[in-house]
Amino acid sequence: MTANQTTAANQTSTETATPETTRGDGAGDEAIRFEDVTKRFGPTVAVEDLNLRVRRGEFFSLLGPSGCGKTTTLRMVAGFEQPSAGSVYLDGEHVEDVPPYRRNVNTVFQSYALFEHLDVEGNVAFGLKRRKVPDDEIRSRVAEAIELVQLTGREHSKPRQLSGGQMQRVALARALVNRPSVLLLDEPLGSLDLKLRKQMQVELKEIQREVGITFLYVTHDQEEALAMSDRIAVMDEGVVQQIGPPEEIYETPRKTFVAGFIGVSNLLPATVEGDGVRLSTGQLSRAALPEGSQQGASVHCSVRPEKIFLDDLIEDGMVSVEGTIVERIYLGTTTQVIIELAPGVRVISLEQNTDRSRADDRWEIGQRVRLGWHPEHALVLR
Amino acid sequence: MGEGAEFDVGPSANRGDLVSTEGWAERVPLARRRPRRRRGRDFDRPVFLRVFFIVFMFFTFAPIVIVALFSFNSTPSLQNFTGFSTQWYDEFFSNVGLRESLVASIEIALVTMVVATVLGTTLAFGLVRARSRLAQSSNVLMLIPLVTPEIVAGTSALLLFAQIGIDLSLLTIMIAHITFSISFVTVIVRARLSALNREVEEAALDLGATRMQTLRLIVLPALWPAIIASALLIFALSFDDFVISFFTTGESPTPLPVQIYSSIRFGVTPTINAIGTSMLVISFLILAVAVALPRLLGRREEENVLIGRETA
Amino acid sequence: MSENRFAHLLLAPAGLWLALLFAVPLGIVVAVSLGTTDPIYQAVYGWHPENYADVFDPLFTPVLLRSVGFALATVVLCLLIGYPIAYYIARFGGRWKTLLIALVVLPFLVNYLVRTYAWVAILSDEGLVNGIVTDAGLSENGVRFLNTPWAVIGGLVYGYLAFMILPLYAALDRMDPALIEAGKDLYGSRWQTFWHVTWPAAFQGVAAGCVLVFLPAVGDFISAQLLGGADTYMVGNLIQQQFLEAANWPFGAALTIVMMAFLLIWLSIYLRSAARASREATA
Numbered sequence: 001m002t003a004n005q006t007t008a009a010n011q012t013s014t015e016t017a018t019p020e021t022t023r024g025d026g027a028g029d030e031a032i033r034f035e036d037v038t039k040r041f042g043p044t045v046a047v048e049d050l051n052l053r054v055r056r057g058e059f060f061s062l063l064g065p066s067g068c069g070k071t072t073t074l075r076m077v078a079g080f081e082q083p084s085a086g087s088v089y090l091d092g093e094h095v096e097d098v099p100p101y102r103r104n105v106n107t108v109f110q111s112y113a114l115f116e117h118l119d120v121e122g123n124v125a126f127g128l129k130r131r132k133v134p135d136d137e138i139r140s141r142v143a144e145a146i147e148l149v150q151l152t153g154r155e156h157s158k159p160r161q162l163s164g165g166q167m168q169r170v171a172l173a174r175a176l177v178n179r180p181s182v183l184l185l186d187e188p189l190g191s192l193d194l195k196l197r198k199q200m201q202v203e204l205k206e207i208q209r210e211v212g213i214t215f216l217y218v219t220h221d222q223e224e225a226l227a228m229s230d231r232i233a234v235m236d237e238g239v240v241q242q243i244g245p246p247e248e249i250y251e252t253p254r255k256t257f258v259a260g261f262i263g264v265s266n267l268l269p270a271t272v273e274g275d276g277v278r279l280s281t282g283q284l285s286r287a288a289l290p291e292g293s294q295q296g297a298s299v300h301c302s303v304r305p306e307k308i309f310l311d312d313l314i315e316d317g318m319v320s321v322e323g324t325i326v327e328r329i330y331l332g333t334t335t336q337v338i339i340e341l342a343p344g345v346r347v348i349s350l351e352q353n354t355d356r357s358r359a360d361d362r363w364e365i366g367q368r369v370r371l372g373w374h375p376e377h378a379l380v381l382r
Numbered sequence: 383m384g385e386g387a388e389f390d391v392g393p394s395a396n397r398g399d400l401v402s403t404e405g406w407a408e409r410v411p412l413a414r415r416r417p418r419r420r421r422g423r424d425f426d427r428p429v430f431l432r433v434f435f436i437v438f439m440f441f442t443f444a445p446i447v448i449v450a451l452f453s454f455n456s457t458p459s460l461q462n463f464t465g466f467s468t469q470w471y472d473e474f475f476s477n478v479g480l481r482e483s484l485v486a487s488i489e490i491a492l493v494t495m496v497v498a499t500v501l502g503t504t505l506a507f508g509l510v511r512a513r514s515r516l517a518q519s520s521n522v523l524m525l526i527p528l529v530t531p532e533i534v535a536g537t538s539a540l541l542l543f544a545q546i547g548i549d550l551s552l553l554t555i556m557i558a559h560i561t562f563s564i565s566f567v568t569v570i571v572r573a574r575l576s577a578l579n580r581e582v583e584e585a586a587l588d589l590g591a592t593r594m595q596t597l598r599l600i601v602l603p604a605l606w607p608a609i610i611a612s613a614l615l616i617f618a619l620s621f622d623d624f625v626i627s628f629f630t631t632g633e634s635p636t637p638l639p640v641q642i643y644s645s646i647r648f649g650v651t652p653t654i655n656a657i658g659t660s661m662l663v664i665s666f667l668i669l670a671v672a673v674a675l676p677r678l679l680g681r682r683e684e685e686n687v688l689i690g691r692e693t694a
Numbered sequence: 695m696s697e698n699r700f701a702h703l704l705l706a707p708a709g710l711w712l713a714l715l716f717a718v719p720l721g722i723v724v725a726v727s728l729g730t731t732d733p734i735y736q737a738v739y740g741w742h743p744e745n746y747a748d749v750f751d752p753l754f755t756p757v758l759l760r761s762v763g764f765a766l767a768t769v770v771l772c773l774l775i776g777y778p779i780a781y782y783i784a785r786f787g788g789r790w791k792t793l794l795i796a797l798v799v800l801p802f803l804v805n806y807l808v809r810t811y812a813w814v815a816i817l818s819d820e821g822l823v824n825g826i827v828t829d830a831g832l833s834e835n836g837v838r839f840l841n842t843p844w845a846v847i848g849g850l851v852y853g854y855l856a857f858m859i860l861p862l863y864a865a866l867d868r869m870d871p872a873l874i875e876a877g878k879d880l881y882g883s884r885w886q887t888f889w890h891v892t893w894p895a896a897f898q899g900v901a902a903g904c905v906l907v908f909l910p911a912v913g914d915f916i917s918a919q920l921l922g923g924a925d926t927y928m929v930g931n932l933i934q935q936q937f938l939e940a941a942n943w944p945f946g947a948a949l950t951i952v953m954m955a956f957l958l959i960w961l962s963i964y965l966r967s968a969a970r971a972s973r974e975a976t977a
Contacts, residue, residue, distance in 0.1 A: 127589035501711055512698060
């Protein structure tokens with residue numbers, strides 16, 4: 001457990017006690033648990049043998065491409081889908097037979113799903129009214145929730161009068177006002193423009209810290225997941241590939257898929273030789289070999305672009321290779337240089353544009369260049 | 383002004399649009415539209431069609447206009463319009479039997495409207511959401527009345543009532559009307575229902591509403607336009623219906639169309655002009671309501687449209 | 695409760711209604727068609743398939759053939775009249791398109807019976823047309839319009855024309871007029887353009903319109919009853935007679951079933967070819 005998570009867990013143990021949150025026995029600090037859960041839709045397997053534990057107060061993300069099963073998993077927590085096999089626990093209790101309206105979870109939908117015929121206040125109050133909460137309590141809690149999402153003053157607007165970002169906040173307030181034990185978010189920022197999305201990411205994270213509720217967040221945007229989560233589960237084709245905190249997922253991916261999906265990764269074909277690998281371009285490199293690697297086995301050597309240094313930045317101890325620059329992409333804060341080591345073997349290098357001369361002065365297409373990286377930064381993946 | 387290979391771009395195509403005919407595509411040139419002389423008559427200048435259209439409108443409206451006109455004739459003649467009079471309407475409304483028929487028609491239409499709309503709406507909901515062989519068969523069952531000829535509908539209803547032993551009456555007419563109206567409602571409501579965003583219903587469930595509550599508080603408000611439209615349609619269909627009523631009606635009172643039919647069998651009398659015109663007026667009134675209602679409820683309708691995905 | 699169960703619950707009332715009050719009666723019709731009448735003209739069940747043989751008795755064949763014939767004539771006329779109208783509005787209607795099509799359909803919203811009655815009034819021996827004819831001296835005692843096959847067909851056309859115009863309009867409206875311009879230049883002749891450009895687009899509409907007119911026209915008896923006479927009886931009149939006048943329900947039921955079967959064959963042919971057409975279009 002990293003420092004982040006310890007603090008998070010300590011923070012939440014005092015804050016999540018609310019009148020409506022039910023706790024089961026043996027819940028421990030788990031808000032959600034999936035045990036050997038499989039979900040089939042006819043012949044297709046959407047989720048396979050899922051085992052997952054989400055801790056109370058955690059900001060947990062399910063990350064993966066479309067169709068990987070992340071939304072199905074979320075819906076099983078919400079109650080809109082039932083597992084074909086296995087068990088789902090909320091706060092330690094079996095919930096397979098519990099319908100969505102009796103679960104202590106609330107969802108923020110991708111399309112916001114606001115009630116058009118009700119105003120903002122009506123939307124936010126909806127859940128409380130269903131639970132027959134007394135009117136004056138409704139009024140104060142609704143005001144509190146609206147303030148939390150910074151929409152005070154717009155209580156009587158109708159959804160069609162609101163912008164995308166505002167509708168997003170109403171959806172959030174509508175869910176949070178019920179003080180659920182878990183908040184489910186299904187790609188809530190997908191429809192917003194880039195700037196607004198970045199802003200909302202920060203706000204959501206702040207709200208989560210303030211309120212202390214467990215967030216289960218689904219997204220296909222790996223940057224978003226890295227920015228917001230305490231822990232991430234990367235999924236592909238119904239199977240969890242890796243679970244861990246953002247730094248772990250990024251720096252030490254354990255599967256080729258994870259390395260390729262998160263950030264940009266250079267995957268160099270290589271074979272195991274000695275206590276390292278021999279790259280397909282010929283160089284021998286020391287590298288940490290995973291357990292059970294056999295000599296001569298085909299593997300991928302994965303190096304992150306920002307860990308590759310060009311030319312005068314190469315230090316002692318680095319593995320170095322030579323190649324030809326085929327492309328140079330200027331991105332404002334950084335410059336990407338694409339180098340071909342051998343036909344079909346290309347590597348992307350990323351460097352920050354600090355106070356040196358402009359990138360187009362530095363690199364020329366067709367130029368031969370040396371590049372290198374520290375062997376510790378090279379991961380061997382099967 | 384010359385002939386050339388330029389296309390004379392029609393009014394609705396935009397310059398630069400891709401035009402395709404049987405597999406080959408050609409970009410409509412951006413050349414300006416030039417007046418040009420063509421040899422012979424331009425076959426798309428719609429003189430013939432325009433004339434045809436006008437003649438057509440004349441012939442389709444004429445009978446109705448004539449009936450309406452002669453309903454105010456002061457003499458029983460159907461050939462000469464001699465003067466203005468409302469005597470035929472007086473005869474119509476003072477005739478007890480005819481009045482009862484009018485009332486009966488309205489009663490039947492109202493009951494049919496209410497029952498068929500309720501049943502059709504629940505059926506629509508069930509068909510959209512239920513997954514099973516039974517649901518699929520129900521779907522087929524629902525569609526068959528739509529393609530069943532009215533005479534089959536009428537005779538089968540008659541046989542049913544004979545078999546059960548019910549005497550024919552207004553009730554039997556209502557039952558038969560309802561049976562064949564349900565499908566119309568279902569088709570219309572289902573189209574609207576399928577277009578609704580399911581996530582909104584899920585949101586309601588998620589927030590603690592039971593399925594019944596969700597239906598009542600969230601779905602129905604969104605379906606109102608479709609429900610009302612189909613209700614009005616059913617009223618019009620039932621009020622105008624002849625064939626089914628003909629086979630399932632009792633002695634008296636009979637619905638108005640049946641009355642008209644019997645009267646015509648025995649010769650054309652001017653009172654029928656009045657009856658016919660009155661029915662015409664009622665049909666148009668229903669249409670006017672159907673058109674005006676969405677506008678009146680315009681503001682509320684907007685709010686009843688459930689939100690979809692956010693765009694730009 | 696699960697969504698599925700809830701949906702089935704909602705399905706039940708109407709489903710039951712339709713099953714009991716629609717499907718069962720159809721079954722009864724079949725059963726009665728195999729029955730016979732007892733001495734006091736009550737229908738009794740039994741096994742009398744000869745009712746169906748009676749349907750094809752040479753006595754009634756003219757009626758059956760006439761029904762199909764009239765219906766076909768109606769379809770052809772509706773097509774000949776309806777197509778130019780639909781084409782005109784679709785192609786040249788411009789901004790007024792919707793208004794025009796609404797105007798065209800407006801008369802057909804009036805009760806079919808009232809509309810047919812209008813023609814009875816106008817064409818009868820004491821009606822308007824005869825009035826004009828005698829006044830103009832074209833004929834001494836007027837022309838007999840009613841009680842002729844063409845009066846019945848005319849009534850049928852007037853009754854179902856809208857069912858041809860609307861699908862035609864829908865299909866033609868979808869067509870891009872620039873295609874016609876392109877076709878004109880490509881093919882040169884009017885006929886070629888029509889055949890290669892307009893017809894394929896319109897065909898779906900034509901097929902739909904033909905079915906929508908043919909099916910009800912075959913079973914129609916109102917036009918034949920009011921505008922025609924015993925010589926122009928259609929199968930609908932025959933059925934109506936058996937049920938309400940002759941009290942020969944089994945025979946009437948057999949007629950009904952035969953007619954239903956006939957129509958269902960054409961309907962399924964249409965549906966199958968429409969399905970194939972849409973599959974090919976999307977392929």
